[in-house]
Amino acid sequence: xxxxxxxxxxxxxxxxxxxxxxxxxxxxxxxxxxxxxxxxxxxxxxxxxxxxxxxxxxxxxxxxxxxxxxxxxxxxxxxxxxxxxxxxxxxxxxxxxxxxxxxxxxxxxxxxxxxxxxxxxxxxxxxxxxxxxxxxxxxxxxxxxxxxxxxxxxxxxxxxxxxxxxxxxxxxxxxxxxxxxxxxxxxxxxxxxxxxxxxxxxxxxxxxxxxxxxxxxxxxxxxxxxxxxxxxxxxxxxxxxxxxxxxxxxxxxxxxxxxxxxxxxxxxxxxxxxxxxxxxxxxxxxxxxxxxxxxxxxxxxxxxxxxxxxxxxxxxxxxxxxxxxxxxxxxxxxxxxxxxxxxxxxxxxxxxxxxxxxxxxxxxxxxxxxxxxxxxxxxxxxxxxxxxxxxxxxxxxxxxxxxxxxxxxxxxxxxxxxxxxxxxxxxxxxxxxxxxxxxxxxxxxxxxxxxxxxxxxxxxxxxxxxxxxxxxxxxxxxxxxxxxxxxxx
Numbered sequence: 001x002x003x004x005x006x007x008x009x010x011x012x013x014x015x016x017x018x019x020x021x022x023x024x025x026x027x028x029x030x031x032x033x034x035x036x037x038x039x040x041x042x043x044x045x046x047x048x049x050x051x052x053x054x055x056x057x058x059x060x061x062x063x064x065x066x067x068x069x070x071x072x073x074x075x076x077x078x079x080x081x082x083x084x085x086x087x088x089x090x091x092x093x094x095x096x097x098x099x100x101x102x103x104x105x106x107x108x109x110x111x112x113x114x115x116x117x118x119x120x121x122x123x124x125x126x127x128x129x130x131x132x133x134x135x136x137x138x139x140x141x142x143x144x145x146x147x148x149x150x151x152x153x154x155x156x157x158x159x160x161x162x163x164x165x166x167x168x169x170x171x172x173x174x175x176x177x178x179x180x181x182x183x184x185x186x187x188x189x190x191x192x193x194x195x196x197x198x199x200x201x202x203x204x205x206x207x208x209x210x211x212x213x214x215x216x217x218x219x220x221x222x223x224x225x226x227x228x229x230x231x232x233x234x235x236x237x238x239x240x241x242x243x244x245x246x247x248x249x250x251x252x253x254x255x256x257x258x259x260x261x262x263x264x265x266x267x268x269x270x271x272x273x274x275x276x277x278x279x280x281x282x283x284x285x286x287x288x289x290x291x292x293x294x295x296x297x298x299x300x301x302x303x304x305x306x307x308x309x310x311x312x313x314x315x316x317x318x319x320x321x322x323x324x325x326x327x328x329x330x331x332x333x334x335x336x337x338x339x340x341x342x343x344x345x346x347x348x349x350x351x352x353x354x355x356x357x358x359x360x361x362x363x364x365x366x367x368x369x370x371x372x373x374x375x376x377x378x379x380x381x382x383x384x385x386x387x388x389x390x391x392x393x394x395x396x397x398x399x400x401x402x403x404x405x406x407x408x409x410x411x412x413x414x415x416x417x418x419x420x421x422x423x424x425x426x427x428x429x430x431x432x433x434x435x436x437x438x439x440x441x442x443x444x445x446x447x448x449x450x451x452x453x454x455x456x457x458x459x460x461x462x463x464x465x466x467x468x469x470x471x472x473x474x475x476x477x478x479x480x481x482x483x484x485x486x487x488x489x
Contacts, residue, residue, distance in 0.1 A: 024078045025070030028378065030370055031063070032070035040072030044468075048219050051468040052226065053355020053391035056081060060392035066370050068378075074227040079385040080367070080378075085399075087367065088388060088419040091359060093427035099365040101127070101429065104358035104385045106229040107239050114248060115239040117279025118287070119432065127429065133269055133280060134432045137261050143435050144331055145259065149183040150440050151329040154447040156192035161448065161483055165457040168297035168479040170209070172444070175296070176289040177204045179440045184284050185251055186258035207244060212290045214476070218469035225471050226358065240282060248285070252278040284433070291353040292437045294473060296444050299347035301464060301479045302406040304454045309408055313339055314486070317450050328446040340442055342408035348423035349394045350406065353472050357388040357425065390422045452483040 025032035033041050041059065044050040050058075059081050063069045067084035082088050090096045102123040109116035116122060119131035136142070157175050174191040181189035181204055189204035217235070224232035225239070240248075252274065257263055262281055266272065272280075303310040316339045317328065324333040360383065367378040380386070395403040399420045400410065419426055424434040431437070448454070457480035465476045 021076050022072065024072075028070070029376055030070040030378065031066060033059075033072075035072030035076045035078070037076060038074070040074055040076045042072075042074050046074060046223075048468045051355060051466050051470075051473075052222070053352075053389070053473075054466070054468070056356050056387055056389035057392035057395065060389050060396075067372075068367060068370060073385065073387075074223060077227070077385065079387055080380065081387045081389055083389075085419055088393075091386060091388065092419055092425075092429075096365050097427060099363040099380075100359040100361045100386055102360045102362055103429070104360040105225055106227075106232055107225070108229065108232060112239045113275070114245050114279045114282040117276065118283040119429070120287075121239070130280075130283075131429075131432055133265065133272075134283070136268055137264060137284075138433050138435050140435070142264070143439055146183050146261070146436065147329075147331060147334075147439070147443075149260070150179055150443045152182060153178040153192065153440075154329055154443050157444060158447050160192050161452060163483075165480060165482050168300050168481050169293060169475065170478075172293035172296040172300075173209050173289065174205065175444050176293040176440060177202075177208060179292075180285055180288040182260070183436070184261045184281060184288065185255060186260040186263070187251075203247070207247070208285075208289065211244075211286075212470060212472045212474065214467045214469045214474055218467070218471075222469065222471045240286070245282075248282050249274075249278045252281050287431070287433055288436065290472060292441050294351070294353055295344060295348055295437070296441045297475075297479050298351040298464075299344055299441070299445060300448070300454050300481055302347050302350065303343065303449070304456050304481055305463075306406045309343065309406060310449075310453065312408075313343060313445075313449060314453075316340060317446060321450060328450060329443055334439070334442055334446070337442060337446060339408060339412060340445055341438065342411040344438060344441055344445070345411040345421070345423065346406055346408045349400070349410070349421060350404075351466075351473055352390045352394060352423050354425075355389075355391040355473060357390060357422065359386045359388065360384070361386065388419075388422065393420065393422060448483070451486055453486055455482050455484055456480070457482050 022035035022037070024035065035041060036043065039046045042052070042055050045052050045055045059069055059071050060083060063083065067082075067087055069081045069083065071079060071081055073079045082091065091100060103120060105121055107115050107121045117130055119127045119134065122130050153175060156178060160171075160174075162171065177189050178191045181187045181191075190202040191205050220231065220235055221237050224235065224237045231237075252262065255262055255266075261284055262277070265280055266277060303313065316337060320333050320336045321328055323336070324330065327333060328337070361380050362382060364382050365380055367380060369376050370378065393399065397403050424431040424437075464479055467474045467476045
């Protein structure tokens with residue numbers, strides 16, 4: 001009997017504690033959903049029914065009159081989801097940036113030594129120094145010097161245009177790995193081109209192509225990365241597997257000069273140690289191939305769905321090619337593909353690589369009242385995570401009329417403004433390599449569609465569904481397309 005009483009008391013205490021934790025924001029006077037034990041407001045993400053971006057989008061759309069929403073992440077952690085454009089600007093580029101400059105991404109810097117050199121993953125003052133090392137590699141003049149690497153990969157891509165049904169992300173990954181291997185290390189990754197059947201498979205494809213794709217461990221790894229360092233230690237998660245860390249060090253140690261990003265970095269930062277150089281090379285490689293491959297695959301998919309947009313792009317490709325003697329892979333011709341670039345930005349709006357940005361407060365500050373006209377400010381405590389829901393912002397009908405439609409014209413006559421478009425982030429922590437990302441995807445798009453139309457592999461194909469498992473956006477079942485030879489005058 002006493003044991004039963006103790007158990008009942010413990011159960012009652014647990015329920016009271018859960019209720020107390022689940023009402024954190026309501027006690028502070030905010031309109032907020034109740035936070036359930038362990039899963040908070042992210043049950044569908046925890047059960048792999050929805051991606052984390054879709055969960056944040058639901059919270060965003062359910063509170064249209066609020067500037068921000070108090071909610072609960074996994075393990076019932078109180079967090080704040082920002083909705084107001086002015087607040088987003090203050091956090092990303094304005095007066096509150098210094099208070100929450102750190103990205104809330106959990107990477108063990110002792111276990112993931114090379115990944116710790118990634119400016120996106122680094123915190124404190126370290127991200128500034130790391131980013132400053134990389135920025136000179138992506139100036140317009142450096143992009144002109146990188147273009148031959150891109151053009152060479154495009155020539156191989158032109159020879160490898162599939163004749164039948166193909167998976168777009170696979171083709172795009174082969175291309176971007178070919179580019180980054182050449183542009184960063186001056187190497188041929190053997191991801192494109194004809195090889196004998198007895199030739200060994202490309203290590204670049206074998207080891208890197210599956211790295212960010214859905215797998216049996218993807219959901220736990222995403223939870224570890226975004227929510228829980230304890231879970232990461234429990235499952236032994238590494239952002240960069242040990243085998244890849246060893247290989248990247250070997251590639252850096254074996255470098256032999258040449259006209260490539262790694263050599264430029266070594267020359268401009270002569271004080272860098274080999275480990276630092278290997279860390280930067282890891283950042284350039286991993287950030288350089290996956291997101292660009294995803295963008296190329298999705299823009300081909302959207303053009304296959306939208307015949308009018310594809311026809312307009314073909315008209316632009318024909319006109320620019322005519323002015324440049326049929327050549328599209330030079331700096332001037334690529335710069336003239338304004339509709340092509342707009343199509344890329346629109347595809348990135350619909351399918352952002354990062355479905356949300358998460359910032360951690362490192363210095364307390366205040367947010368204005370949750371509603372317009374109210375007087376109560378919110379004190380944001382150190383350690384609080386602020387979620388900037390990229391996918392929800394990109395699909396907000398108040399910001400983009402008919403947000404689910406593919407309309408490249410949105411970006412044709414004016415660049416992305418304010419914090420409405422966060423495909424590359426914004427402010428001091430914006431992606432430093434965005435120019436290279438656009439360069440290689442635009443060049444590939446021009447190469448593939450100059451002589452071909454892109455179509456859905458199956459006419460009855462449903463819209464692509466986003467995997468709920470992965471940290472970076474990925475398709476559940478691939479993106480299946482086919483090419484058809486164009487007949488032009």
